[in-house]
Structures are given as structure tokens and as C-alpha cells.
Amino acid sequence: MPHSPRSHRRRILHPLPLLAAGALIAAGAVALPQLTPDADAATTLRGYADGRGVRIGAAVGDTPLTADSSYTAVLDREFNSVTAENAMKWDALEPSRGTYDWAAADRLVAHARAHHQGVRGHTLAWYAQLPSWLKNGNFTAAQLNTILKNHINTTVGRYKGKVYAWDVVNETLNDDGSMRSSLWQDKLGTGYIANALKWAHAADPAAKLYINDYNIEAAGAKSDALYALAKRLLAQGVPLNGIGFQSHFVVGQVPPTMKANLKRFSDLGLEVSVTELDIRIPLPASSAELAQQSADYKTASENCLGVAHCAGVTVWGLTDKYSWIPGTFNGYGAALPYNANYAAKRAYTGLSIGLNPAA
Numbered sequence: 001m002p003h004s005p006r007s008h009r010r011r012i013l014h015p016l017p018l019l020a021a022g023a024l025i026a027a028g029a030v031a032l033p034q035l036t037p038d039a040d041a042a043t044t045l046r047g048y049a050d051g052r053g054v055r056i057g058a059a060v061g062d063t064p065l066t067a068d069s070s071y072t073a074v075l076d077r078e079f080n081s082v083t084a085e086n087a088m089k090w091d092a093l094e095p096s097r098g099t100y101d102w103a104a105a106d107r108l109v110a111h112a113r114a115h116h117q118g119v120r121g122h123t124l125a126w127y128a129q130l131p132s133w134l135k136n137g138n139f140t141a142a143q144l145n146t147i148l149k150n151h152i153n154t155t156v157g158r159y160k161g162k163v164y165a166w167d168v169v170n171e172t173l174n175d176d177g178s179m180r181s182s183l184w185q186d187k188l189g190t191g192y193i194a195n196a197l198k199w200a201h202a203a204d205p206a207a208k209l210y211i212n213d214y215n216i217e218a219a220g221a222k223s224d225a226l227y228a229l230a231k232r233l234l235a236q237g238v239p240l241n242g243i244g245f246q247s248h249f250v251v252g253q254v255p256p257t258m259k260a261n262l263k264r265f266s267d268l269g270l271e272v273s274v275t276e277l278d279i280r281i282p283l284p285a286s287s288a289e290l291a292q293q294s295a296d297y298k299t300a301s302e303n304c305l306g307v308a309h310c311a312g313v314t315v316w317g318l319t320d321k322y323s324w325i326p327g328t329f330n331g332y333g334a335a336l337p338y339n340a341n342y343a344a345k346r347a348y349t350g351l352s353i354g355l356n357p358a359a
Contacts, residue, residue, distance in 0.1 A: 045078040045348075048355035054305065055118060055312025056355060057081030059276065062104040064322050065111060070342050074318055076115045081164075083120040083275070083314055084108050085324075089129040094151060097133050102158065109162050120275070120314065121163040123212065124152050125196045126170040127182030134183070141187045148184065148192065149199050156203035165311070167212040167244055167275065168200045169193050175215055177225030193229070194238045201239035208311070212244030212275055217262075218255030230268060242271030242311065247300055250332075251281045251289050254296045259303040266309040274304045276316040278335040279347065280325045285334040294350035297337070301354030313355075 042051070049056035058079045064071040075082070086092055087104035094100050112119045125148060139147065156166060172193060174180050184192045197209050211230070216223040226243065233240045243265045245258075255261075262272045279296045281289045304310040317323050321340040326333040337348040 045352060045355060046080045048352060049080055049312065052305065052355065052357075054310065054355075055081040055120075055273070055314070057083055057118075057120060057312060057314030058318040059083045059085040059122075059314065059316045060108055061085045061317075061322055062087050062107065065108060071319065071322075072111075074338060074342055076117075079117065079318070081118040081120060081312065081314060082108060082112050083122050085122075085317070086129070088121055088155070089123060089126070090134065090151065091129045091131045093155060094134075095131050097137075097147075100154065105159075109159060113162065118164045119159070119162060121156070121159060121166040121207070122275075123167040123170040124155060124200060125168060125184055125192065127180060127184070128171075130183065139187070144183070144187050145192075145195070148188075148196065152196060152199040153203050156200050156207065160204040161206065163204070163207055165208040165210060165242065165273075166200055166204075168196050168209045169211045171213050172211065173213055173216075173222050173225055173229075175222050177221035190229075194233060194236065197233070197238050197240055208241040208271060209239055210242040210244045210271075210273070210275075211240065212246065214246040214248055214276070216243075217245050217247055217249075217258045219257040219261050223261055227264060227268075230265065230270060234268060234270075240270065242273060244273050244275035245304075246276035246316075247274045247278075248276060248316070249279045249296060249300065251279050251293045251296060254279075254299050254303070258300070259306055262304060262307045262310070266307045269309070271309050271311045272304060272307055273311045274300060274313040277301075277313060278316045278323070278325060280329055280332040280335040282331055283326075283333045290334070290346050293334075294346035297347045297350035298354040301351055305354065305357075313351075315351075 045056045056079055058075060060075065060082045084105055087108055092101065092104065109119055134147065172180055179185050179190055200207065200209050211226065213226060216226050230240060230243060245262065266272050277300055279293050281293060301313045304313055315336060317336050319338040319340060319342060320334055320336050323333065323335055325335045337345055337351055339345055
């Protein structure tokens with residue numbers, strides 16, 4: 001990443017000491033925050049990440065950012081990085097061709113800068129959440145190429161020096177390792193990936209540029225195909241800097257091959273980041289499942305941080321109050337470190353231990 005997160009002192013709420021963290025998980029207890037007016041940030045997620053020179057991030061929605069003070073209190077205390085959950089996707093930014101709505105994205109960037117948080121940009125070239133003018137425009141390949149280039153130049157250029165990494169290309173592979181059918185792939189071919197990375201680099205040479213995908217955490221056909229694609233791009237001199245492993249897991253199913261798989265990408269000289277971590281549980285969540293979820297958060301974060309070029313871990317949201325999981329995976333929820341009332345769950349303790357090697 002371009003720079004290490006800034007450490008700072010301020011009035012905080014922070015969890016119980018990590019010396020007891022293992023016992024907390026075993027006993028099924030929750031590491032609830034406690035008011036300590038004169039303490040520094042060392043025992044927050046953010047403090048642990050700062051101490052290791054890595055990012056701990058959260059995907060952030062515009063509605064809670066602007067309307068929920070409890071949300072922003074947790075966000076600013078616990079996280080040194082933010083990702084726009086939706087505000088930087090194409091349908092939000094350019095709802096009409098050539099007409100941009102920067103309001104929500106600008107709010108997030110301004111909030112992050114005010115609270116010394118880095119910003120991950122998400123996302124520039126994706127098959128989903130495209131505006132209707134783009135999906136239904138029936139553009140020629142030449143026209144579409146120009147549209148993509150202009151969108152990347154405009155978006156990355158606006159936030160030059162304010163976004164430390166971009167998910168340039170998102171979800172470009174099928175689970176069998178073949179290229180996913182999309183507006184970009186079908187009209188422009190696989191070459192759009194290299195072009196998108198080159199355009200993003202030209203717009204902000206300091207930003208780290210990623211390919212981001214899901215179901216690539218384990219060894220298998222999809223991760224093998226991405227590994228081969230990454231090697232080809234690097235051999236061609238394309239400015240690919242990192243691979244984002246989304247890590248949307250079901251409780252108890254963190255792949256045993258995850259660390260070794262991240263390592264092989266790291267061994268190429270690429271950054272690796274867990275970019276969208278959540279661990280969903282069948283509802284209602286039992287005590288045993290919550291304890292397993294805590295262990296899973298610990299394992300997933302350790303898997304990344306145990307690899308040489310791990311840049312950090314981002315959770316896809318911070319509280320179950322605003323999670324995308326229940327609306328997408330019927331019967332599942334309770335996927336994040338904080339519950340809907342902003343009480344720290346056992347998952348918070350597991351993530352804390354994963355970030356803090358001394359725990």
C-alpha cells in the first residue's frame with residue numbers, strides 16, 4: 001500500500017484485554033467495549049492493524065454514514081480503511097452517460113480523510129450494477145472501449161491521491177475458471193482487463209490496482225485460472241499490483257487451503273488482501289455457531305496476515321444492522337463483527353486475535 005496508516009490518540013471505547021481473548025471464545029462470552037477516557041487506540045482493531053502496518057477496513061454505506069452516529073463512532077474507532085459499498089459503482093456514479101453524481105462518493109472520501117482512514121475504490125469494470133444506458137446501449141466494441149476508458153480516467157482521476165487502491169476489474173471469472181460472460185468480455189474480449197489496468201495506472205500512478213473476485217480463496221479451477229491470468233499480465237508488463245479475495249464465507253467453511261493459495265499469489269510479488277470478509281450463519285444463530293464464527297474470523301485474517309505481501313483485511317460492513325446477507329442469502333445472517341445494536345460479537349474477538357499476533 002502507498003503508506004502506513006497513521007496512528008493517533010483520542011478518546012475511545014475499546015474491548016476487553018486480549019490476554020483473556022482465548023478464554024472469551026471458549027466460554028462463549030462477548031468482548032464488549034468499555035469506556036476508557038485516557039486510553040490510546042492500541043486495543044482496537046484499528047490499533048492492532050496500525051501496529052502491523054496493515055489495513056483493517058469496512059465497506060461503508062452512504063445512509064448509515066450520513067444518518068447513524070453510532071455507526072460512524074464504531075467506524076472511526078475501529079477501522080483505518082473504508083470501501084464504498086455502492087457509491088463508486090457505475091450505476092451510482094454515472095447514471096446518465098457523461099453525467100456524474102459524485103455526492104455519495106465524495107462524502108465517503110471526505111469522511112475518511114477527516115478521520116485519517118485510507119479509501120479503497122470499488123469498482124471500475126464489473127458485469128453488474130451498470131446503468132441502463134450502458135447495458136442497453138448496443139454500443140460497438142470501439143464505442144464501448146472509449147466509454148470504459150473515459151469512465152476510468154474520470155473516476156480515478158477525480159480521486160487521484162485520495163484512493164490508495166482500486167478494485168479495477170471485479171468478478172471476471174466463472175467458478176470453472178472460464179471467463180465470465182459480461183458486457184466487457186463479450187464485446188471487448190479478455191484484453192479489456194489489461195487495458196483497464198493501464199488506464200487506471202495512467203490516471204493515478206500511485207494507486208495499487210487489483211483484480212477482485214469471490215470463490216478464489218481455496219485452491220481450485222477458479223483460483224488456478226486467476227493465477228494464470230495474473231502471471232500473463234505481469235509477464236506483459238501490465239500494472240497489476242494485487243489480488244482481492246472477497247471471502248464471503250459460510251460459518252465453519254473457511255477453506256483449509258486458503259493461506260497456501262494466497263501465498264502463491266504473494267510469491268508472484270503481488271499484494272493480497274481480503275477485501276469483503278463476512279461469515280454468514282443460518283438463523284437463528286446458536287451459541288456454538290457464534291463461537292465457530294469467531295474462530296473463522298481469526299483464521300481468515302491470520303491466513304492473509306501470515307503471507308508476506310498481505311496488505312490487510314476488509315469486512316463487508318461492520319454491523320448486522322446494515323448487512324447485505326439476509327437480503328441475498330435467504331435464512332442467513334449475523335455475518336459481521338457487531339450486532340444490530342452495535343454490541344461487539346465474539347466475531348470481533350476472533351478478528352482481534354487474528355490481527356494481533358501477541359494475543
